[in-house]
Amino acid sequence: MSAGLSGISGLAAWLPERLAEAAPLVTVVGDVMLDGWFSGRIDRFCREAPAPVVDMAHRDYAPGGAANTAMNLAALGAKVRMVGLVGPDDAGSRLRGLLSAAGVDTAGLIEHPDVLTTTKYRVIGGDQIMLRMDESTPRPPAEALQQLAAALPDAVAGSDAVVLCDYGSGALEGPLADVLHLQREGKLLVVDAHDLRRWRTLGPDLVTPNAQETARLLELAFEPETDRAGLLAEAAPDLLAATGARAVVSTLDRDGTLLLTHDGGTHRTWASPVSEKQASGAGDTFVACLTLARAAGLPLTTSQDLAQVAADVVVHRPGTSVCSTADLAGHLGAFTEAALGADELARAIATERAAGKRIVLTNGCFDVLHRGHTSYLTQAKQLGDVLVVALNSDASARRLKGPDRPINPAADRAGVVAALSCVDYVTVFDTDTPIPLIESLRPDIYAKGGDYSAQMLAETPAVEAYGGQLAILDYVSDHSTTAVVRRIRAQDGAGEPAAGTGPA
Known part of the structure; x- marks a missing residue:
């Protein structure tokens, strides 16, 4: 073995x-x-x-x-x-x-x-x-x-x-x-x-x-x-x-x-x-x-x-x-070019909604995929029929996480997330919050991980304004990208992860 x-x-x-x-x-x-x-x-x-x-x-x-x-x-x-x-x-x-x-x-x-x-x-x-x-x-x-x-x-x-x-x-x-x-x-x-x-x-x-x-x-x-x-x-x-x-x-x-x-x-x-x-x-x-x-x-x-x-x-x-x-x-x-642009995503979601599908939107960096991510995305999918995952762009992730992030560029992150069977569409946004995307797509449900509360989220008023539903999902403790990256760097002797190591 x-x-x-x-x-x-x-x-x-x-x-x-x-x-x-x-x-x-x-x-x-x-x-x-x-x-x-x-x-x-x-x-x-x-x-x-x-x-x-x-x-x-x-x-x-x-x-x-x-x-x-x-x-x-x-x-x-x-x-x-x-x-x-x-x-x-x-x-x-x-x-x-x-x-x-x-x-x-x-x-x-x-x-x-x-x-x-x-x-x-x-x-x-x-x-x-x-x-x-x-x-x-x-x-x-x-x-x-x-x-x-x-x-x-x-x-x-x-x-x-x-x-x-x-x-x-x-x-x-x-x-x-x-x-x-x-x-x-x-x-x-x-x-x-x-x-x-x-x-x-x-x-x-x-x-x-x-x-x-x-x-x-x-x-x-x-x-x-x-x-x-x-x-x-x-x-x-x-x-x-x-x-x-x-x-x-x-x-x-x-x-x-x-x-x-x-x-x-x-x-x-x-x-x-x-x-x-x-x-x-x-x-x-x-x-x-x-x-x-x-x-x-x-x-x-x-x-x-x-x-x-x-x-x-x-x-x-x-x-x-x-x-x-x-x-x-x-x-x-085939998922390498997985991320849809705003116009293409809007057309796809309009078709799904016309077919009576409930749209779920969630977002995050999803830099180094781990069990916490997959558990969270699986829960999000179960809230509706179509799951859209919005990824922070590389510039947005740097502003949010620091100059040494993301580990993986947006195209690679999108390809890995899109390959998960629970995910239907992936897009990338460059703003500090997904509020413009929320206002554009108007998802039936906006989902976030359980390390947040509705009161903490800047997105809550935007969701409530059009009658959408906010869902706070279970948080898988002891599983964070920061911890995973720290382990990778410790194993590789500090600095960037070794070439060819793929997503952790």
Whole structure:
């Protein structure tokens, strides 16, 4: 496990390359499958029934399920071993070939004569999925399960992390759990399973249930208007007890993800909205990136943020796809010119407001991003629908903080803040207070950290003048930029931070 990344917070475009350089060894164990995407035009209906005829133009194949998790890990720079069951059929051969071509070690991919390789073939007419055809072995024979368990010790040996992907096909039944328990010591264990109760005795480091799986664990029913994240935060002790995990990251599709830990801590990400209905496997991408980042030594909250970005990359693509190191770096790099000018921001907010969205505005230097910042911005996002973060310009920050600040220029600060999933828009202001911006945007809510009071803020009269609401948020004590900068300078021997150290 790399120790060199453990001090990084915030998402910089160079971070994916650093993760790839760390190249942890990850073993993926689980239900492998082959996805097929068959597409063409629809110009007529068949004579035999009122069914459309798809004139096939393309046949695309991709590893799915646990194999898709392995593909994403390899694309992000991990060394990967795959353990799973396939049959002696064309699908199994194709799946093995695709994995091997991506650099995945398939020595643990067990072929058994009485097993059918699980396949999911989708037929697409135009831009609509018309049909999905599935094939699998209902219950793998005991001999196949024994062979799979026997392959596990060699596959897990020397690994930094193990990802268990259990989609309920039966391939992970039998003695595998007992063998994994014996081989687990010293390895990060991430479990992505339809039924997490099966694996609670392993004491996973992380589990990643989706919304439906979480609801089943808690015996809840999510209504369309349910605040799922809020409900899960309240039920955190029950969820952690049911899974036996050190931490839970529940993936909530359109609502992003929620981290829950035993100390009562939470961390939220927000998904990038998408109308594309043909994307598949974004959850696998999330698990892969989350595992890679943790195995390389990144903090859990930063790993979660980075995994959300990776999932956002693939959810905008049709079919079963992967997020590579270049994809992730490119997506983060797109935030380099993140700050909007006053006119562009005003147009964007007018569009959001016309759609009925509640606008939240907050401001600050956000010089060296730390946990206090991310906690505060997450709270601000939860007050409304759209979060605008206004950054003090470099000149404004110097007037406010002193001649040796900011550490990072406005463009870099804007890029890092914009990369957070809770932030929708970033702008930079040059005045000593954001009052002119407040008067221009007229946000529904103006938010500030809890080290202020309404009476202390010069902005309060401006907000109240148009009927806006002022929100004082919780302050995360013992987390300040000044303290972080002091630690950095102490470690680097005084003066400016060492070149290349990125945001702290």
